[in-house]
Amino acid sequence: MSRPIYTIAVTGLNAIDSPGPGVAVIRGLREAASFDVRIIGLAYESLEPGIYMHDLVDITYLIPYPTAGADALLERLLYINSHEKLDIIIPNFDAELYSFMKLEAKLRDSGIHMFLPTFQQFEERHKVNLSTFGKKYGIDVPEGIAVSDSSEIHKHADKLDFPMMIKGKWYDAYVAYNIEQARTYFNKIAAKWGLPVILQKFVHGTEYNVTGLGDGEGNVIAAVPMRKQFITDKGKAWAGISIDDKKLLELTTRFVSATKWRGGFELEMMKSGDGKYFLMEINPRIPAWVYLAVGVGQNIPEALALLALGQKPEPYKTFDVGKLFIRYSWDMIVDRSEFENFSVKGEL
Amino acid sequence: MEKKHYERPHIVRLDAGMPGKSGLRSELPPTTHIDGVAVAELIEKYGSPLFVLSEKTIRNTYQKAYKAFSTRYPKVQFAWSYKTNYLSAVCNIFHQEGSWAEVVSGFEYEKAIASGVDPKKIIFNGPAKTREELVLATENGSLIHIDHLDELYMLVEVAESTSQKPRVAIRVNMDTGIYPMWDRFGFNYENGQAWDALNKIMHSGKLELMGLHTHIGTFIMSANAYAVAASKLAELARSLQQKFNHQLKYIDLGGGFASKNTLKGSYLPGSDTNPTFNEYAEAISSALINSHFTPGELPLLILETGRALIDESGYILSTVIANKRMSGGRRATIIDAGVNLLFTSFWYQHQVTVAQGTSQYREDTSLYGPLCMNIDCIRESINLPLLNVNDHVVIHKTGAYNLTQWMQFIHLRPNVVLIDEKGEVHIVREKEKLTDVSGSELIPEHLVKINQNS
Amino acid sequence: MKINHNLAVSESGFLFNPGTGESFTVNPIGAEIIAMLRNGKSRTEIIDSITQLYQVDRNSFEKDLQDFNGILKTYNLLEKDE
Ligand SMILES: Cc1ncc(COP(=O)(O)O)c(C=O)c1O
Numbered sequence: 086m087s088r089p090i091y092t093i094a095v096t097g098l099n100a101i102d103s104p105g106p107g108v109a110v111i112r113g114l115r116e117a118a119s120f121d122v123r124i125i126g127l128a129y130e131s132l133e134p135g136i137y138m139h140d141l142v143d144i145t146y147l148i149p150y151p152t153a154g155a156d157a158l159l160e161r162l163l164y165i166n167s168h169e170k171l172d173i174i175i176p177n178f179d180a181e182l183y184s185f186m187k188l189e190a191k192l193r194d195s196g197i198h199m200f201l202p203t204f205q206q207f208e209e210r211h212k213v214n215l216s217t218f219g220k221k222y223g224i225d226v227p228e229g230i231a232v233s234d235s236s237e238i239h240k241h242a243d244k245l246d247f248p249m250m251i252k253g254k255w256y257d258a259y260v261a262y263n264i265e266q267a268r269t270y271f272n273k274i275a276a277k278w279g280l281p282v283i284l285q286k287f288v289h290g291t292e293y294n295v296t297g298l299g300d301g302e303g304n305v306i307a308a309v310p311m312r313k314q315f316i317t318d319k320g321k322a323w324a325g326i327s328i329d330d331k332k333l334l335e336l337t338t339r340f341v342s343a344t345k346w347r348g349g350f351e352l353e354m355m356k357s358g359d360g361k362y363f364l365m366e367i368n369p370r371i372p373a374w375v376y377l378a379v380g381v382g383q384n385i386p387e388a389l390a391l392l393a394l395g396q397k398p399e400p401y402k403t404f405d406v407g408k409l410f411i412r413y414s415w416d417m418i419v420d421r422s423e424f425e426n427f428s429v430k431g432e433l
Numbered sequence: 434m435e436k437k438h439y440e441r442p443h444i445v446r447l448d449a450g451m452p453g454k455s456g457l458r459s460e461l462p463p464t465t466h467i468d469g470v471a472v473a474e475l476i477e478k479y480g481s482p483l484f485v486l487s488e489k490t491i492r493n494t495y496q497k498a499y500k501a502f503s504t505r506y507p508k509v510q511f512a513w514s515y516k517t518n519y520l521s522a523v524c525n526i527f528h529q530e531g532s533w534a535e536v537v538s539g540f541e542y543e544k545a546i547a548s549g550v551d552p553k554k555i556i557f558n559g560p561a562k563t564r565e566e567l568v569l570a571t572e573n574g575s576l577i578h579i580d581h582l583d584e585l586y587m588l589v590e591v592a593e594s595t596s597q598k599p600r601v602a603i604r605v606n607m608d609t610g611i612y613p614m615w616d617r618f619g620f621n622y623e624n625g626q627a628w629d630a631l632n633k634i635m636h637s638g639k640l641e642l643m644g645l646h647t648h649i650g651t652f653i654m655s656a657n658a659y660a661v662a663a664s665k666l667a668e669l670a671r672s673l674q675q676k677f678n679h680q681l682k683y684i685d686l687g688g689g690f691a692s693k694n695t696l697k698g699s700y701l702p703g704s705d706t707n708p709t710f711n712e713y714a715e716a717i718s719s720a721l722i723n724s725h726f727t728p729g730e731l732p733l734l735i736l737e738t739g740r741a742l743i744d745e746s747g748y749i750l751s752t753v754i755a756n757k758r759m760s761g762g763r764r765a766t767i768i769d770a771g772v773n774l775l776f777t778s779f780w781y782q783h784q785v786t787v788a789q790g791t792s793q794y795r796e797d798t799s800l801y802g803p804l805c806m807n808i809d810c811i812r813e814s815i816n817l818p819l820l821n822v823n824d825h826v827v828i829h830k831t832g833a834y835n836l837t838q839w840m841q842f843i844h845l846r847p848n849v850v851l852i853d854e855k856g857e858v859h860i861v862r863e864k865e866k867l868t869d870v871s872g873s874e875l876i877p878e879h880l881v882k883i884n885q886n887s
Numbered sequence: 888m889k890i891n892h893n894l895a896v897s898e899s900g901f902l903f904n905p906g907t908g909e910s911f912t913v914n915p916i917g918a919e920i921i922a923m924l925r926n927g928k929s930r931t932e933i934i935d936s937i938t939q940l941y942q943v944d945r946n947s948f949e950k951d952l953q954d955f956n957g958i959l960k961t962y963n964l965l966e967k968d969e
Contacts, residue, residue: 821947
């Protein structure tokens with residue numbers, strides 16, 4: 086029996102030192118057991134490496150920044166759809182998810198499927214609301230507060246203490262060791278990602294992450310825990326190992342069944358000295374290290390694509406423990422004309 | 434041979450990470466017409482800059498808001514917040530649609546009366562009402578919203594001498610999870626001030642307690658804050674019922690709904706992220722319907738929505754005066770509308786489009802107004818087509834607060850026109866003349882002549 | 888006013904400076920001016936030619952041309968005047 090061919094558009098082609106998940110997602114899709122793919126890259130900038138990886142990406146289109154609004158994005162996606170007939174879009178950036186969620190119904194009308202969290206899930210798990218989220222679902226989270234004015238840092242400094250985490254609404258996190266640093270980071274983040282900025286209690290411990298997939302009905306379709314082995318100065322895992330930790334998997338199951346999570350996710354956990362897990366952050370999308378999950382037997386991108394098409398993939402129950410991913414960088418040689426073409430025409 | 438359309442020569446470096454021009458292909462299309470009327474014609478006829486209001490958009494927006502609430506809650510009443518835009522033409526559109534008036538000063542009160550609003554349908558808010566104003570409002574049977582204890586005591590005194598019993602509500606402030614908390618107006622809920630004031634009113638026997646009022650802030654991006662506010666007011670109403678067997682006629686949740694503008698510093702555009710009327714209505718109605726009120730007891734829900742009802746109906750048309758280059762190489766464009774007309778540019782990132790067709794080339798520009806003040810900046814950074822001198826631009830969503838907070842500073846204020854539903858254009862406020870400004874000045878005898886010897 | 892001679896300007900208005908590795912986009916009028924500069928046209932010749940072809944008066948164009956030159960200079964695309 087021949088396998089179906091799906092046309093899947095993927096964002097996050099910025100496989101740079103703080104990588105977007107797109108290239109890893111595409112590798113998962115290309116290795117899918119149940120279908121073949123044509124991959125359409127969606128890029129925001131002309132130097133996203135994925136644009137030039139012609140063995141992975143069939144054609145890439147430039148799309149407008151989320152700041153341009155959902156209508157502008159829709160217009161561009163419909164244009165792309167008119168040329169490529171998309172079956173599925175897998176958005177991979179936090180900052181763009183909101184716009185894609187807004188467009189989910191409209192895109193479905195054009196035959197384009199996605200599998201995204203609901204607005205409620207998206208908002209509840211937001212860094213800004215994490216404290217409330219923890220209380221509601223009985224999951225330990227570090228104390229945190231969202232502030233809109235740097236003068237407020239002072240007010241909360243006693244309770245949260247230094248060092249303190251200063252986090253942007255969408256991206257960026259810094260450790261501040263005193264109030265001056267906290268203010269500097271506040272201003273830096275506010276200028277880039279807007280308000281509010283989140284102040285969070287710093288938890289000492291070891292970082293663990295789980296990537297997984299929820300089917301929107303409370304079932305875990307995939308879940309792989311990983312311990313970061315090496316962390317870059319940007320806080321990204323450059324190497325990690327799959328581990329067998331019942332507690333982490335339990336927490337993941339609790340999270341998925343309590344929230345009826347729909348779509349891919351990454352849980353960032355901190356295990357404190359006394360063995361307690363704190364949920365630091367919930368990323369409402371597939372993480373950049375997802376290829377580890379694929380490598381240990383859980384093809385999350387494939388399962389997500391099937392869910393998007395309304396199918397019911399079998400939940401993955403096992404994975405290989407003790408496998409490492411080790412990231413490396415790779416220099417491509419690209420002709421100037423390719424860069425020029427993409428810059429001027431927005432297509433390559 | 435016909436000469437070709439001219440566009441300034443333009444070159445821009447592609448910096449790493451900078452989007453190519455197709456990334457900007459989705460830039461907003463030019464706004465050549467408003468409600469079918471050509472922008473160029475409007476400027477030619479009525480001058481530049483020019484304020485334009487769309488009656489169609491005002492009515493549509495009002496009807497959308499009213500429907501959002503009336504389909505979810507049995508008794509809804511909007512009261513037009515005069516301070517948001519008190520041009521008589523605008524107020525009267527809202528009154529024709531069924532709005533009451535919400536005023537915060539003797540001046541606004543007079544204006545509403547002069548427009549023929551039934552005094553019983555005027556809500557008198559604000560922290561600074563005079564005794565004379567309180568007497569007048571009491572005799573007229575208007576709804577007086579008490580802001581502080583001094584006003585409460587004054588009103589009890591006033592009640593001694595008036596023929597009518599003052600019809601009152603108190604303004605309550607509270608924690609709804611919104612920062613900053615507006616706690617300088619009214620009586621606080623959490624610390625018991627509000628309950629204390631209600632007791633004083635009930636015990637005085639001199640005032641007719643009609644309702645409860647709150648205005649939790651402005652541009653509130655969370656619909657849930659209103660659910661919290663509605664629940665807290667419902668709680669107070671329940672206490673009144675239990676202790677005094679007193680039924681309130683209304684709960685007034687004030688204004689504060691976000692318009693579709695984008696706040697400075699926000700990453701996504703407001704038109705995507707700000708709650709819709711339906712979302713606000715859902716939060717408020719659910720909170721009230723799920724409170725202790727039995728269906729028959731549900732109080733009238735009053736809303737004093739301002740900016741969300743009018744922002745989108747307003748445009749400022751403006752003309753390019755000059756293109757400059759700043760010392761660091763940045764492009765700057767000067768237009769003839771500045772912060773003197775567009776007060777809201779201090780906190781909104783107003784959308785600006787051009788009024789004529791353009792090529793696909795864009796440049797990053799700072800957009801400045803015509804004042805010789807550093808603060809006169811409409812947009813610090815905006816991607817615009819290559820504008821020539823005398824080209825027109827359209828500034829969007831300017832309907833709220835600008836026509837009340839604009840200032841006659843350096844320049845006289847321009848015409849304001851309203852495009853009616855048939856596309857007819859009416860001047861609703863004439864452009865100012867020198868005598869409008871200097872006409873009310875008086876010059877002491879010895880200063881009349883500037884040449885002392887003659 | 889002399890333009891760097893090894894500049895490659897493509898049809899699509901993409902300009903690459905091989906000396907510095909920088910890339911630029913130019914609009915059609917900009918490209919026309921650069922082409923005239925390459926052909927050694929003088930300032931006056933450029934002004935004559937553009938004002939004949941386009942709806943623009945001499946004063947306005949002179950001002951824009953001066954501004955354009957300023958940017959070319961900032962981007963190091965002009966050869967230093969002797
Ligand atoms: C008491 C009161 N009601 C209503 C409004 C209108 O508010 P908005 O324009 O935010 O809807 C205001 C504005 O400050 C107000 O003070």
